[in-house]
Amino acid sequence: MISSLRHTGPVQIINAAIQALRQIVSPPFRRMLLRSIGLTVLILGLVWFGLTRLLNYYLASHTLSASWPVLDTLAFFVAGAGLMVGLAFLIPPVSALVSGYYLDDAAELVEKTDYPEDPPGKPLSVGLSLLYGLRFAGLSLVINLFALLLFFIPGVNMAAFFIANGYLLGREYFEMAAARFRPMAEAEAMRLRNRATVFGAGLVAALVVAVPVLNLLTPLFGIALMVHVHKSVQRAELAAPQGTATL
Template sequence: MLVESATAALRQTFSPPLRAILWKSLGLTLGLLVLLWLGLTRLVQAFQASHHISAQYPILDSLAYYLAGFGLFVVLAYLMPAISILVAGFFLDDAAAIVERTDFPNDPPGRPMPLGTAMFYAVRFAGVTLLVNLAALVIFFVPVIGIAAFFGANAYLLAREYFEMAAARFRPLPEAAEMRRTFAVRTLSAGCLMSAMMIVPILNLLTPLFGIALMVHLHKRLSGRRQLAAPVPR
């Protein structure tokens, strides 16, 4: 079941409709990162000017500026997956609808989340992902334990958020959460697959769209088509 769902999700991720959403979300993500980098570098320059470092130690000033710029680049590269998840979160309902329409054309379509709920989910998930990954980063370099913590935390978070988001298009949120717990082994296995993608640079940017496509397929297969005859009204 997981292999079939993952294969279908990968195909959908590179299909023209989802590819358009991918480019849109990546463009917004890069735009936000550039704005953050520019803002932070201006803060570094203002700090140096306020302490008169440029006048007293011009060589040290230049060195500090470039070191700070490199440090900010590393930090923003680390934040990129979380920011891409936040940005892509606003498009995931559209992506789920595309997957349902193209891969399950004979099934009734799901109902999108209200805009406020979708925004809350996107911001909450991005925030929790960032906090968990920052905590995991502290022990990342501890042999075995660090990598296991990073992998396990992301697997759980990705499984929980993406499955419930896909399921909530057809059932109330409490029921979606209960369904995830009922099929914990299968949903967590899917989360492990997504977590593996998160570890790989560049590939981790595909995680949001791949994840929602994967969970749409997994939810359909776990539910059975008869149970999806009447999506829950909003």
């Protein structure tokens, strides 16, 4: 069991991230991890298949000219490269969708392993978990489409990606973890009281999303990370004088 965290900050967030990474590749998590990766890859594969079919149809029906085959080839190459960039920006919403499916199983495993002395969280209904996952995926899709529009603006593209996803991943994963112990309105209020900590943890999750291959771990990593962050801020709030906000 990891030690109780009475204060939250960069060091504690990093420790929580390291603990989460270790947990999701541990034997108890391994089967769930493989299923999560498989589901993520399957959804991305279906999206890729659909988009490539649409792209091929569009380019085939808009060939420049039979006398300019080099330009046609270049158009296919540029469009294919753009499709790869677009698919990378779709990983956060796909991960969000998958996380709703595995939320309670992953959170319960972390709670039992690292916080056995605490009261267990209450599992969300399957419908509610999927609803949160769909909401998360929808918001993530909108935000990442906006970030994609800024992709070709130097100095703004990566900053927009990390700020947008840091905020969204932190908010949604934290509220999912906190909702196992309190109504959603209280989970949201708790996040707002600890917005700096939650955003910092969200930036860590966004960093994982930005790393190829490693980003396939995002659904379980995000859940495990925010279980630790939730426990940390909960204990910090209990230890702090009444009326004091924990940042």
